[in-house]
Amino acid sequence: MIALSLAEIAAVVGGQTYDIPDPSVQVTGQVVRDSREVEPGSLFVAFAGEHVDGHDFAAAVVEAGAVAVLASRPVGVPAVVVDDVQRALGALARHVVQKLGATLVALTGSAGKTSTKDLIAQVLRHKGPTVFTPGSFNNEIGLPLTALSATEETRFLVLEMGARGVGHIRYLTDLTPPRIGLVINVGTAHIGEFGGREQIAQAKGELVEALPSEADGGAAILNADDPLVRAMAARTKAKVIFFGESGEADVRAENVRLTDRGQPAFRLHTPSGASDVTMRLYGEHHVSNALAAAAVAHELGMSADEIATALSEAGSLSRWRMEVTERPDGVTIVNDAYNANPESMRAALRALAAMGTASRAKGGRTWAVLGKMAELGDEALAEHDAVGRLAVRLNVGKLVAVGGREASWLQLGAYNEGSWGEESVHVSDAQAAVDLLRSELRPGDVVLVKASRSVGLERVAQALLVGGVEGEVAAR
Incomplete structure (x- = not known):
């Protein structure tokens, strides 16, 4: 964070100081909520959670080097005390962002936010120091913490914004007002909470x-390829830049194809020129993500050649998102288990099908180890059924549906689409999936693992990688 005195912080957040001998002392380190991340000069934010109360760690964090604690009550060590810690954190973030000279880029969407954010950050790093949301740290706590990690040297601040209801993004934009805003898509993630697209x-x-x-x-x-997003042009006074594969898009892709490893390649067109891109990421869905990143970079003055070079060099920065690892025995594990919704599930299955072309040449097969997609409300049965059917249509070698009712819908969809015999199977839990795979995998096979985060299917991928065919599922 940029250096601020405790007196200035108290004034910004409307708090009172307690046990602070010298209010001119500055916070020069990071603002953190995890006591394990405290370093000399930090400000520790004490949240009172359901199971853990950050106030209980106040003495320990000061001993570890924290300058003070942002708290909702006096804690016996230097503290700025406020009525609402979350709102105070947001006010501090807004104050810091206003003092920075950085360009703030915000993005949202139903699917692909984190991958797109990672691409934008890697492209903009070629132009200047860039701070961006780690992982999916995109809510009312994670977003201000990310903003507060910027320093005087930061030129670009890239913030992912999530929402579970109307008004959530408006709140986040009040905390960190963006100059550039990107909407990737409108899908069905969290549709059960929102009520409709x-x-x-x-x-x-x-x-x-x-x-x-x-x-x-x-x-x-x-x-430009999503009608609900395209219509948002009427809701802004800002300049509008369209991206997509549509011929009307300002930033678009032509000659889109996948390499034999399932990595996308295309001709990038921007208003400033055209250049070829071959990505290190897996799956054709990353073309849209790359175009979104390219549109942001174009707006910030990068040439088509500069953007194409950066996109071709970019990798995956966030864990469990199409992480592709080949084991010594020739089995490839694709860990995409961080989260799942119908759009991302379809994209992952298509990526698996593309990778299957190379695997079949080695005598291998494709496996889709899938679990529940959460928060789909009344659409849950239809969406799980549709994913099971798509696995069959894409000629996935074997579907392993893991878990309870929703997994049974996946398997039933595959069966009704034409999966006979042992081409699809329903197993009770992650360990059962590992036991099945351990007994049947052979060199050349490609295994996709994907479900909503609550299912914890990353344990399947981890067991297959850490222990190979002997792997066991670790306790959560």
């Missing part, structure tokens, strides 16, 4: 409504 579109569009006008430098980056 139109409500999701209403929530995601709050980002472009928050942008400054075109005259003040605002730019809305919108997906």
Whole structure:
């Protein structure tokens, strides 16, 4: 964080100081909520959670080097005490962002936010120091903590914004007002909480409504291939830049194809020129993510050649998102188990099918180890059934549906689409899936593992990688 005195912090957040001998002492380190991350000069934010109360760690964090604690009550060590710690954290983030000279880029969408954010960050790093959201740290706590990690040297601040209801993104944009806003897509993730895609579109569009006008430098980056996103152009005063495979897009892809390893390649076209891209990531769905990143980079003055080079060099920065690892015995594990929704599940299956071309040449097969997609509400049965059917249509060698009712819907969809015999199977839990795979995998096989985060299917991938065919599922 940029250096701020405790007196200035107290004034910004409307707090009172306790046990602070010298209010001019500055916070020069990071603002953290995890006591294990405290370093000399830190400000520790004490949240009172359901199971752990951060206030209980106050003495320990000060002993470890924290300058003070942002707390909701006096804690016997230097502290700035406020009525609402979360709101105080947000106010501090807004204050710091306003003092920075960095360009703030915000993005949202139903699927692909984290992968796109990682691509944007890696492209913009070629232009200047860039701070970006770690993983999916995209809520009312994670976003301000990310913003507060910026320093005087930061040139670009890339923030992922998540939402579980109307008004959530508006709140986040109030904390960290963006100059550039990107909406990737409107899908069915969390549709059970929102109530429908139109409500999701209403929530995601709050980002472009928050942008400054075109005259003040605002730019809305919108997906030309998604009608609900394209319509958001009418909701902003900012300049609108469309990306996509549509011929009408300002930043678009032509000659899209997959290499024999399932990695996308295409001709990138921007208003400043064209250049060829071959990505290190897996799956054709990354083409749209790359175009979104390219549109942001174009708006910030990068040439087509610069963007193409950066995209071709970019890798995966966040764990359990299409992590591809080949074991010594020739089995390839694709760990995409961080989360799942219908759009990302279909994209992962198509990537698996593309990788199957190379695996079949080695005598291998494709395996889809899939679990529940959460928060789909009344659409849950239809969406799980559709994914099971798609696995068959893509000629996936074997579907292993893991878990309870939703997994049975996956398996039933595959069966009704034409999966006979042992081409699809329903198993009770992660250990059962590992036991099955351990007995049947052979060199050349490719295994995709994917489900919503709550299912914990990353344990399957980890067991197959850490112990190979002898791996066991670790306790959660």
